[in-house]
Amino acid sequence: MSDVSTVIKREELGDVAILRILTNSVDAVSASAIEQASSNMNPITVLDFADVAFINSAGISVLLKFVVAARKEGHKIFCIHVSPHHQKIFKMVEMTRFMPIIEEQDLAAYVDANGAQAPSS
Amino acid sequence: MSDVSTVIKREELGDVAILRILTNSVDAVSASAIEQASSNMNPITVLDFADVAFINSAGISVLLKFVVAARKEGHKIFCIHVSPHHQKIFKMVEMTRFMPIIEEQDLAAYVDANGAQAPSS
């Protein structure tokens, strides 16, 4: 549980850091392992929620630590593959003001425009 | 729960009837709805377990009703997309003698050889 590598997989796509959250439950139990990855962000960092089935307020709290860490450095943070349910929850607490939801193609377009190699599909 | 159409989806592939089990739990609760489909088999019928995450002995019992019904008519019954765990369980109780597990490509090859149109993929 406490091994960050099993909970977050870090990838670089051009100059963007993509942090794929591998646990399906972002909650009090997984929070500390997730939090460790907040020390390893790029100027543009994307949190990928594709595997995330559940987020509660303990989970929101750890996500906000990424926001806080990014703001300190003047970095930007986005999220991707957020389920409709979690889009609703993020809107309720206005998470999206601090961690906007972007689309896969917008991320790809940004990376392309910045001259990085898109991953072959 | 009791509506058979939500629990089994029947398709014809050439002269083969494919019964796709749509419930993820083949157990005492879903048994009666599943059983209803045993009255609507072809000489060759394939049970598709792609969506099935759980089978217990109440579930095995309802699957055996398909075997019994097929034997009465001299029909053959196969299964497909059985998870490794359920392959183990089926072997433990020797289900596979009465309901052999086949591969997707073998089904497709059979249907092709018998002149039916394979579905476009």
Added chain:
Amino acid sequence: MNRIHLHIPSDLLFERVVRASAAELGTTMGFSDERIEDLKLAVSEAVTNAIEHGNSGKRTASVEVIFSLDQDKLEIEIIDSGPGVQSFNTDRRVVEEDNLEAGMLRGFGMYLISELVDQYEVQSSSEGTCLKLRIFRPNKPS
């Protein structure tokens, strides 16, 4: 009426067990997938509070959860043996710049619960707190 009782130690690990049970019972009730997500989150918040604020994480103090299923609704009681609470603040609570800077990253639980369930009730005394949540079935079975 059907009642399911669950007792867990005050360890957030077991909040996941309550949540899984809630999800299964939501399916039994015929709730939509989205409604089941609402149910899981509300139950998760309530159990987290019972463990953290009610029982102050004393593992030996258990949290009791009672699910009551009837024709028209699922009711969930989450009971701790903590010091109780005077009043719950269920006002809308959103992420704010100032709070971020001050490191105040919590406090969404009661607001989320109040929005996600159809009804809730609190009974609290110095013996403990019982939070009762209700979610109604979309339409009555014929």
Added chain:
Amino acid sequence: MNRIHLHIPSDLLFERVVRASAAELGTTMGFSDERIEDLKLAVSEAVTNAIEHGNSGKRTASVEVIFSLDQDKLEIEIIDSGPGVQSFNTDRRVVEEDNLEAGMLRGFGMYLISELVDQYEVQSSSEGTCLKLRIFRPNKPS
């Protein structure tokens, strides 16, 4: 040691809740996916028997399930208040032609349980039956 208690009415609908809880606790214990499937099936068979044979489906009679987690194992007690059973037959039981023809399509439960768990124990009297299942952790936490 951590103990989780669950009480359900004798209705097979709620066997699914016990199963979901068992799966969650298997994950907590760090069991492999395949071992969690074994656990779910063994628990499902035991709870089904407690409901059907133990409590004879009397909904008002509840089935009690106690999960005990410790360092090296998960123990599950499934307790009914039925008439008890003299002895359990856990012999290998496979599908047979004769049984198919006679419509005897049940009787795999105890055999499956005995194969799927690491240890089991039965205590049975005229007051009821307690079936105790144990699954060990693959290796001790360091």
